[in-house]
Amino acid sequence: MPKKERKRLQVVISEEQDALLTKTAYELSSPERLIxxxxxxxxAIEKIAKELGEGEELSEYRALLDADDLRDD
Known part of the structure; x- marks a missing residue:
């Protein structure tokens, strides 16, 4: 069976965001499977897309994107 082709995306994140990613991966991991x-x-992408598809308020996401710690430089 051929390997599933994936697109690569590079983004710049802050040290704090990297720490959150590391912490979340650690918390989701188990002895049987490392995440x-x-x-x-x-x-996270799938969860956000699902919530938006279910009518989640865009204003909440827009407020998060407007926060200084998520803004692109």
Whole structure:
């Protein structure tokens, strides 16, 4: 069976965001399966898309994006 082709995305994140990714990956991991930071990002993308599809308020996400710690430089 051929390997699933994936697109690569590079983003710049702060040290605090990297620490959150590391902490989340650690918390989601179990002795049987280690979760990578990339898997956490993919999970977050799917969760946000699902919530938006279910009518989640855009204003909450826009407020988070407007926060200084998430803004692109």
């Amino acid at each position: 990578s930071k990339s898997e956490v990002v993919r999970l």
